[in-house]
Amino acid sequence: MQHALWGSSVDRNDRTANGGHTAYGPTNRREEMERLQLENALLRASLEVRHAAPLRKEREGFFRRKTKVVLRSQPETQPSGALFQWDADQDTRYANDMHGFESVLHIFSRQWLGIRAAAGSLPGHKLALDASERLKRDQIGSVVRLADQHRISNFIFHGMSPAISQLINHLSASGLSSRLFLVYHGNVVQWCYEPERALAFQALEFARTGKVRRIHFMKRGHELLTPNSFKPILLNMPPRIHLDHVKEVSNFALVPGSSDWRKNLHCNVLGAAMTPELDKVIHFARGIELPAPYEAKLEQIPHLDRPSTFLLMSNCRATLNVSLAECHPMVSLESEAVGTPCLRNPLLLDAYEEHPYVRLVEVADPASPVEISKKLSTILAMDRPELAETIADYLKCISATAHDCYGEFLGL
Numbered sequence: 001m002q003h004a005l006w007g008s009s010v011d012r013n014d015r016t017a018n019g020g021h022t023a024y025g026p027t028n029r030r031e032e033m034e035r036l037q038l039e040n041a042l043l044r045a046s047l048e049v050r051h052a053a054p055l056r057k058e059r060e061g062f063f064r065r066k067t068k069v070v071l072r073s074q075p076e077t078q079p080s081g082a083l084f085q086w087d088a089d090q091d092t093r094y095a096n097d098m099h100g101f102e103s104v105l106h107i108f109s110r111q112w113l114g115i116r117a118a119a120g121s122l123p124g125h126k127l128a129l130d131a132s133e134r135l136k137r138d139q140i141g142s143v144v145r146l147a148d149q150h151r152i153s154n155f156i157f158h159g160m161s162p163a164i165s166q167l168i169n170h171l172s173a174s175g176l177s178s179r180l181f182l183v184y185h186g187n188v189v190q191w192c193y194e195p196e197r198a199l200a201f202q203a204l205e206f207a208r209t210g211k212v213r214r215i216h217f218m219k220r221g222h223e224l225l226t227p228n229s230f231k232p233i234l235l236n237m238p239p240r241i242h243l244d245h246v247k248e249v250s251n252f253a254l255v256p257g258s259s260d261w262r263k264n265l266h267c268n269v270l271g272a273a274m275t276p277e278l279d280k281v282i283h284f285a286r287g288i289e290l291p292a293p294y295e296a297k298l299e300q301i302p303h304l305d306r307p308s309t310f311l312l313m314s315n316c317r318a319t320l321n322v323s324l325a326e327c328h329p330m331v332s333l334e335s336e337a338v339g340t341p342c343l344r345n346p347l348l349l350d351a352y353e354e355h356p357y358v359r360l361v362e363v364a365d366p367a368s369p370v371e372i373s374k375k376l377s378t379i380l381a382m383d384r385p386e387l388a389e390t391i392a393d394y395l396k397c398i399s400a401t402a403h404d405c406y407g408e409f410l411g412l
Contacts (some may be wrong), residue, residue, distance in 0.1 A: 041337050083130045083139060083163070086146050090306065091116065091126035094239035096404050098123040100412050106324075107167065108158040115185045117306075117330040121156045121237040122406070125150055129163040140170055154410050156181045157212070160199040165206075172211040179214040181410060183234060187219035189262075189325040214409060218327040220348050230409050232350035235402040238333040238395050247314050247339060249384075253282035253297075253376065254316045256309065256331050259285045261324070264345075264366055266290075268320040271296040271372025277380045278317065287324075314338035318379055321345075322366045333398075336391050341379050343372060351401045357394035 007363070104124035108115050109131035119126060127143065133142070135377040147155070155171065157180070168404060171180055184203050184325050191197040207215035207226040216230040223229040253272040257263035265285055273294035273297070284303045289295065304312065313319055319335040319342040326347060335342040341357075345366040360379060365371050379387070 010022075025299065067155045070168070083133050083135060084143065085110065085126075085128040086143075087126050088128055091120040091128055092122055094241060095126075095307075096121060096123050096240050096403075100403075100407060103153040104156060104410065105147060105150070105152045105154070106156050107164060108157060109161045109164070112159055112185075114330055115159050116332070117239070118185065118236045119156075119326075120334070121239045121330070123403075124156075125152065128313050129161060131161045134162045135166050137381050140166065143167065144171075154179050154181065154412075156183060157409075158183050159185055160203050165202065168206055168211055177211055178213050181216045182206060182212045184215065184217045185327055187217060187222060187325065187327060217407065220350065232405060233328070234400055234405050234409060235349065235351065235403045236328045236330055237332055237399050238337040241310055241334075243310075243314055243338060249317055250315050251278060252282055252316050253278050254312060254319045255281060255283040255285075255321075256313075256319060256336075257283075257285065257321060257323070259287060262326070264322055264324045267367055268322050268343075269298060269374060270294060271322070271369040272318075272320055272376060274369060274373040275376045275380070277377060282312070282316070295304050310334060310338055313340050316340060318343065318376060320372065320376075322363045322372055324366055333395070336395055339388050339391060341387060341391060343375055343379075352394065355394050355397065357390045 011191050015048055044289045054173050058069070101123035105127055106119040106122055106124050107127045107129065108119045110116055110128040111131040117130065127146075155167075155176070157168060168180060170181075171177075182203055184200060186196060186200060188200075191200060203215060204226055209230050210228075212228075214230045215226055216234050217223070217225065218234060220233060223231040253275070255265060255268045255272060257265050257268065259265065263285075265283070265288060269281050269283055269288055270290055272278060273290055278297070281297050282299050282301055284301065286300060288298065288300065290298060313335045317340070319329045319331070319340055321329055321335075322345050324345070325331070326345060328347060328349060332342040332344050341346050341361055343363055346362055346364065347353075360382075361375065362374050363371050
């Protein structure tokens, strides 16, 4: 397996014993220099936040790598403290396992559920931070050591938070700016909220000052915000879900969105309730009311954990996420991953907008309950095996393109 910084499998494995030392064949000089620069930067980052006692162990680890000893110590286990989690089960359970991302670390806030779900489906290591708390000095040191032990060579920050800002500042000051990338899961429409606007401006400032190599806003037409912005749109990946039961479809639709105005919930539930083929419309959000006779079809249930949500999605006939402003919503990909179609608004992505599945589920006018209902009726009348095949082909295309785009974004 070729690794961009740490050398190829031939470099690591084609070794011969020579007087008790490990001998290596010739390596690419540019890759070797990049590897040493990365090691030195991570070492500097670690030394800046550690005291004298731990320093000796770091030096020993550094010299072991320099002499290329084959045996390496086991990586640190789950770090102590509640402010961050490394490779938590919920962030790795549904991840796609794709070659080339073994040295990539995705960093995000655990309270932002949509962003966490998106990062959790991507290949690579995961670091979940608290959205509001700052990291302590020793916790920054733990993060750096974990990155070193897992041979992380590229850091992707998803969204912004105080802790993410700390890490970007710390790693860039240690000479790692060329390894830092920022993906902003939002768009200008959301700048009507002051906190969202402030976080977006902070992300743009990191890009403008060169503290990150590239930035990406997941919405068409945002690439001109800064010169080092990346296009095309980085697509999310569907989660890798293995259902341990036979799909048993019941005659209801699910509207899983939150009460945010962007989610357009009343149009979604009204359109579903107006659809004569459906007996029930289940939703999570509170405060949803409809006039008679449509109110009788509604059923509000508490929010579920992800496995239970996936099970519910797999048992319904359709999900609805016809929003007013959206990037690349994970709720749609999650529904499709269990074989259930999801109605959506026009996303204007850079790929597969003419795919047969998109033409089936896209609602041109998100504010029209009648159009939502007509789309639902069309889907519900389709042959189920044919629909499942169309969904599967769409997800295959999306996953392959997302992999390629992220590879281009990182320069892999």
